[in-house]
Amino acid sequence: MKPKVIKTERDYQTALAHVESLMDKSPPDEAELELWSLLVEKYEEEHFHIAAPDPIEAIRFRMEQAGLAPVDLEPFMQSKSKVSEVMNRKRPLSLSMIRALHRGLQIPAEVLVQESQAPYLTRSSKTRKQRT
Numbered sequence: 417m418k419p420k421v422i423k424t425e426r427d428y429q430t431a432l433a434h435v436e437s438l439m440d441k442s443p444p445d446e447a448e449l450e451l452w453s454l455l456v457e458k459y460e461e462e463h464f465h466i467a468a469p470d471p472i473e474a475i476r477f478r479m480e481q482a483g484l485a486p487v488d489l490e491p492f493m494q495s496k497s498k499v500s501e502v503m504n505r506k507r508p509l510s511l512s513m514i515r516a517l518h519r520g521l522q523i524p525a526e527v528l529v530q531e532s533q534a535p536y537l538t539r540s541s542k543t544r545k546q547r548t
Contacts, residue, residue, distance in 0.1 A: 422459040470533040492516040
């Protein structure tokens with residue numbers, strides 16, 4: 417099969433079948449397999465865009481992967497209270513937190529800097545008046 421730019425869903429399905437047939441060969445033609453894989457990947461990037469995860473969900477996912485507890489985030493967020501506020505969406509991530517989380521937990525900065533998909537929780541004005 418001659419390589420070509422994948423433009424339609426039909427071309428995509430045909431290319432996937434071809435990639436599968438190349439992988440079934442023993443030994444596979446690595447150069448051809450790599451070329452077709454790149455063509456399929458390019459089509460998928462253009463047509464099946466996956467949005468970046470919510471920053472807080474990304475932090476939770478990394479914590480789960482690494483077996484971390486909220487206390488383990490304190491070095492990145494300066495205090496236990498800030499960890500709680502950020503993880504409960506009461507405080508947005510600061511630039512210094514983003515940098516520290518990126519360096520320390522290898523969470524992509526572009527994930528951390530985006531707006532959270534869930535709204536931040538704020539105290540109502542009535543609650544503020546009661547406290548003063």
